[in-house]
Amino acid sequence: MNTTKSQATILIADDDEDIRLALELLLSAHNYKTIEAGTAKEVVIESERQKPDLILLDMNFSRDTTSGQEGLAILQQLDQSNIPVILMTAWGSIELAVKGLQQGASDFIEKPWQKEKLLNSIEQQINFSRIKQEHQGYRQLLSKSQHKNLPATSKHWVCQSSAMQAVEQLIKQIAPTDANILILGENGTGKSMLAERIHQLSSRSDQPLISVNMAAIPDNLFESELFGHQKGAFTDAKQQRVGRFQLADQGSLFFDEIGSLPINLQPKLLRVLESGQYEILGSSQTQNTNVRLISATNADLNQLVNNGDFRQDLLYRLNTLVITLPPLRERLADIPALAENFIVSFSKKYHKQTLTLDDDAITKLKSHYWPGNVRELGHVIERAVLLTVENVISAQNLLLDVGTSTNCKIELQPLETAERKLIEKTMKITSGHVIEAAKLLEISRNALYRRLEKFNIKFDANQ
Structure with missing residues (x-):
């Protein structure tokens, strides 16, 4: 399909020869190539044969001049073509427009048309079509990349402790559903890995998992990041951008640190979760998305609700199902396997032969309090791999402070x-x-x- 304005081909579908001629003159003057269809049958045939970039479709042909049913019937036949369709009728009504848009039409124009409005709609829909094609290609690359990494991710998922076995049992039960999931847990417990595990076991595993760290997005870019923007939508919008909801369509979307979402944007996220609808910045056209949302936070969302920083109704949408990841100090039986995974990974990264932990090192790892959880364990093992000159990592190589062991007195505070x-x-x-x-x-x-x-x-x- 052509993508630039000078090459774009438009199928004019109307039973009125004068209408077709008027549109042909208008579009040709603006560097569009046109083809014509005067009957419903010709519309379907020409769309399959010519593969136009856009179709201007009259709602009424000769046998029925007012109801618009002919146009809706043709629209259904074009449903699988992925060609944007702008509907046209001299008998416009809100009800007819809604039916057409629900059946997949991109826009709705009444006759007699306003020239600038029609041209703007055509250009916008052709641009949307180009973005969609680029987006599909990117999604395929994402999907291939994720499938390539699935075995490694599964291998690094450790659930030997009773606490993690309970989590794994819950995951296997709820992952195949499309219910939104909220993951709770301290920093470093592995919430992003759990999100990936849920996606792998879901019915959407052959589609991308798109991750967003909400705390890393500047407040003024949240809307663009989530929903995308058109070129020129704001001062720094030098080119069009595909939003995360569009990238994750039919797949899973992971929002880490969801508690960082600004209060003014929470209604827009709530709307997407309730209806699957949103608008790209700079566009008035409503987009539809179908994603499975997985959120994570170490914040107390109920307290944020009480403080007025988080919407209660949004929380209800996020926490359909809740999984709490235990801190590392409550899953000590997992430490040897987690440490082994890190050793293999960092030995490969630093081109060293794979090392092993001696018994004293394992004991010391299990006695540490781990305020930074699995992330801290990774840092400790990475450092040990770098410093160890023998084949075995000893307790001394870990460089762990005795004062942070589970045997020390811990000061509890809010x-x-x-x-x-x-x-x-x-x-x-x-x-x-x-x-x-x-x-x-x-x-x-x-x-x-x-x-x-x-x-x-x-x-x-x-x-």
Whole structure:
């Protein structure tokens, strides 16, 4: 199918020869190539033979001049062609327009048409068609890439402990459904890997899994990131962008740190979850999507609701099913297998022979409190692989502080208090440098700014 305006071919489908001539003159003057069809049968034949970029379809042909049923019948026959269709009728009605759009039409124009409105609609639909083709190609690449990585992901999924066996049993029960899932758990527990596991076991596993870290998106780009934008939709929109909902269509969409979604955008996400409909920035045309949403957070969403920072109705949409990932200190039986996976991975990364853990090292790993959970374990093993010169990783190679073992006295305090103290300490260490502090805390700069404002912690806005 042609994609540039100078090459685009438009099928004019109308039983009135004068109408066809008028449209042919108008479109030719704007560098479009035209072909014509005067009967319903010709419309179907020419669309299959010529593969036009767009069809201007009259709603009424000779045997029925007012109801629009002929046009709707043709539209059904064109349903599998993936060619954008703009409906035309001199007997316009909202009801007829809705029926046509529900059956797959891209737009609806009344006769006599307004020239600029018609030309703008044609250009917009041809551009949408081009984006859709590019999007489909990208989705195929994503799907192939994910299928290639499936065995490795499955291999690294560890559930030997009783706590994780309970999670695995729940996953196998709910993954095949299309219900939205909310994953809860501390930082570093493996929420993104769990989302991938759910996708693999779902009926959508042959479609892409698209992941979005909500805390890493600047507030002013959220809408563009999720729904896409057209060229010129805002100052920096130099080219069209496909949104995450479109990329994930028919597949799964994973929103990490969902609690970071700005309150002003939550109604738009709620609308998509309820109706599957949204608009691309810069376009008035409603798009449809079919995704399975998996969300994750370490925040207390109920508390955010009470604070007015998160919508109650959106939470109900997100938490149809809830899975809580246990912290690593509650799944000690998984530590040897998790450590082994990391050893294999980092030995390959740093071109070293595969190492093993001695018994003392395993004991020390199991006695550590693991405030950073599986992510922290990965960092510890990576460091040990780099430092070990023998074939065996010893307890000394782990460089774990004794003071953080499970045998030490742990000071319990409210989560918000601990979070505030940690941020204050990090800002002091980095002399108030936000970027460096965000790196140390392993969160985005925007996420740190939100926490600094939340806890009223003073900082230099220029850093």
